[in-house]
Amino acid sequence: MNARHxxxxxxxATSLAACAAGPDxxxxxxxxxxxxxxxxxxxxxxxxxxxxxxxWRLYDDPVLDAxxxxxxxxxxxxxxxxxxxxRARASLRGTRSQILPQTSIEGSGTYGRAxxxxxxxxxxxxxxxxxxxxxxxxxxxxxxxxxxxxxxSRAGLGAAQEDADAVRVTVVADTVRAYVDAASYAEQLAxxxxxxDLLDRSVRITGAxxxxxxxxxxxxxxxxxxxxxxxxxIPAFQAQRDAALFRLATLTGKTPQDLPAxxxxxxxxxxxxxxxxxxxxxxxxxxxxxxxxxxxxLAADTAxxxxxTADLYPRITLGGSVGTTAVGxxxxxxxxxxxxxxxxxxxxxFPNQEAIRARIGEAKADTKADLAAFDGxxxxxLEETETALSAYRNALLHKQQLAxxxxxxxxAAQVSIARQSRGQIDALDVLDAQRTLAQSExxxxxxxxxxxxxxxxxxxxxxxxxQDRPHAITSAAP
Numbered sequence: 001m002n003a004r005h006x007x008x009x010x011x012x013a014t015s016l017a018a019c020a021a022g023p024d025x026x027x028x029x030x031x032x033x034x035x036x037x038x039x040x041x042x043x044x045x046x047x048x049x050x051x052x053x054x055x056w057r058l059y060d061d062p063v064l065d066a067x068x069x070x071x072x073x074x075x076x077x078x079x080x081x082x083x084x085x086x087r088a089r090a091s092l093r094g095t096r097s098q099i100l101p102q103t104s105i106e107g108s109g110t111y112g113r114a115x116x117x118x119x120x121x122x123x124x125x126x127x128x129x130x131x132x133x134x135x136x137x138x139x140x141x142x143x144x145x146x147x148x149x150x151x152x153s154r155a156g157l158g159a160a161q162e163d164a165d166a167v168r169v170t171v172v173a174d175t176v177r178a179y180v181d182a183a184s185y186a187e188q189l190a191x192x193x194x195x196x197d198l199l200d201r202s203v204r205i206t207g208a209x210x211x212x213x214x215x216x217x218x219x220x221x222x223x224x225x226x227x228x229x230x231x232x233x234i235p236a237f238q239a240q241r242d243a244a245l246f247r248l249a250t251l252t253g254k255t256p257q258d259l260p261a262x263x264x265x266x267x268x269x270x271x272x273x274x275x276x277x278x279x280x281x282x283x284x285x286x287x288x289x290x291x292x293x294x295x296x297x298l299a300a301d302t303a304x305x306x307x308x309t310a311d312l313y314p315r316i317t318l319g320g321s322v323g324t325t326a327v328g329x330x331x332x333x334x335x336x337x338x339x340x341x342x343x344x345x346x347x348x349x350f351p352n353q354e355a356i357r358a359r360i361g362e363a364k365a366d367t368k369a370d371l372a373a374f375d376g377x378x379x380x381x382l383e384e385t386e387t388a389l390s391a392y393r394n395a396l397l398h399k400q401q402l403a404x405x406x407x408x409x410x411x412a413a414q415v416s417i418a419r420q421s422r423g424q425i426d427a428l429d430v431l432d433a434q435r436t437l438a439q440s441e442x443x444x445x446x447x448x449x450x451x452x453x454x455x456x457x458x459x460x461x462x463x464x465x466x467q468d469r470p471h472a473i474t475s476a477a478p
Contacts (some may be wrong), residue, residue: 020144021313022306025151025299028371030378035282040389045396049277051287051462056176059270063262064179067252071175074253078171081164088153088160095153098139098146106323107132133323137345140316148306155300162293165464169289171251173460176270178248180456183266184449185241190267191445192233195438199227202417202434222431230438269448272455276392278462284385285378288463294377298370305363311356314348381461388458395454399447402440409433409440 041048052058056068072078113126141147206223210216249259285291320342349356416433419425 020147020306021309022144022148023302025155025302027295028298028374030285033281034285034378034382035280037280038278038386038389040386040393041278041280043389043393045275045393046389047275047277048280050283051277051279051464053287053464055459055462055464056172058272058274058276059176061266061270063260063266064176064270066260067179067248067263068172068175070252070254071171072168075171075251076253077167078164081160081167085157085160085164088157092150092153092157095146095149098149099141101136101138103137104135105133106135127327129325129327131323131325133321133339135319135321137317137319140318142316143310143313144306145310145315148303148310152300152303152307155296155303159293159296159300162289162296165289166293169460169464172464173456175248175251176459177453177456178244178251179263179266180270180452181244181449182241182248182263184269184445184452185237185244186267187269187448188442188445189234189237189241191441192230192237195230195441196227196234198413199223199230199434199438202430203227205417205421206430219431223434226431226435226438233442269452271448271452276455276458278385278389278458281382284381284462288377288381290463291374291377291381294370294374298367298374301363301366301370305360305367308356308359308363311349311359312353314346317345317347319343319345381463385458385461388454388461392451392454392458395447395451399444399451402444402447406437406440406444409437413437 037048040046056064108131110129111127112129116125119125139146202223203220206220210220245259245264246256248263249256252259279287320340322338322340324338413430413433413436416425416430419429
């Protein structure tokens with residue numbers, strides 16, 4: 001085969017290389033109703049405008065903004081996810097290198113002695129042998145083995161990027177949750193302390209009335225018992241607040257000692273007072289990183305079917321080499337020892353292809369599993385969002401009802417104390433009113449925390465967009 005024939009064969013093979021083996025990837029379509037408005041969006045607490053990516057800024061808290069920035073920059077889970085992106089990107093570079101000619105340079109030098117039986121009479125049996133050469137090979141991607149591999153690696157990189165986005169969503173939500181909990185427990189701690197202060201006053205009043213013979217000793221014991229019960233809740237709130245602060249430090253990549261003092265100063269539970277923008281089902285599926293990651297994994301395994309299928313057909317490699325072998329270093333560049341070789345190499349696993357077909361079956365099974373995982377991820381995203389919407393709506397109703405109950409309990413406690421001072425009721429009635437007020441105050445503080453947690457859960461369910469490129473399940477490119 002001369003050079004002209006070899007070039008013609010190369011051009012013909014390259015023209016056929018576009019016929020890649022295996023199925024072409026088509027992005028799966030979610031269920032039609034999945035892209036509709038949310039069931040829970042028909043309430044005044046939320047709006048159907050597009051969800052906000054940097055949703056934590058809706059709290060309008062500069063301290064929280066700084067904590068989230070620290071978490072995005074230094075959280076250890078995010079660093080692990082970013083490292084996996086770098087690994088996937090390196091893997092893609094390695095796969096892409098297969099479309100380029102592969103070269104190798106070899107050289108060796110030996111000194112030895114040949115046996116007398118293999119040496120011509122009068123020839124020197126000892127000497128140096130020098131060998132050097134350059135080899136070039138190029139695989140003609142006739143059936144798309146290399147191109148499908150690149151397609152799979154590119155989709156794998158996309159999945160790693162989406163996984164990192166999912167980690168960012170989780171880390172931001174956990175950071176806001178820890179900040180909310182620390183502030184909420186501080187608020188509940190203050191409520192418990194105010195209740196104890198109020199009961200201290202009742203203990204003093206009841207004790208003074210007992211000294212004047214207006215109350216019984218049992219009245220003093222009962223109000224003192226209630227005061228001690230409320231005081232016992234203070235250490236528990238303090239421990240829960242400390243745990244939330246320590247968790248916040250870990251999420252932001254700091255030791256507990258290095259947590260900024262500003263993170264400890266908030267004493268009221270953060271709240272979003274405006275309707276939360278939630279968008280619709282279509283926007284949710286486009287911005288949820290777990291849904292996007294599942295779609296990219298499906299794309300990667302679909303391409304791997306083509307990689308496995310290409311092994312059913314011949315693999316053609318064009319190669320050549322040039323080199324020299326000389327006896328003694330002085331002859332290495334002489335014309336005599338020069339050698340060269342040019343030609344194609346064809347390898348084909350035929351007729352026994354059962355192992356290859358088994359790998360194709362494995363790849364197809366992986367693709368079926370990925371499709372099922374994608375469908376399940378879509379359904380889970382919708383379920384999680386609808387559940388979060390319902391929980392948020394009912395948490396707000398629960399808080400509103402407890403606010404009314406707290407106001408009524410506060411008025412009842414004030415009236416009972418005034419009536420006791422005039423001798424119209426006994427200490428037991430006052431004790432019951434104060435116990436009810438303490439319970440209402442604590443329940444309202446817990447409900448406030450419940451609303452804040454429900455907000456964070458809703459934001460977490462809505463996902464987020466962390467990159468400048470558009471995301472769309474129905475138009476994802478491999």
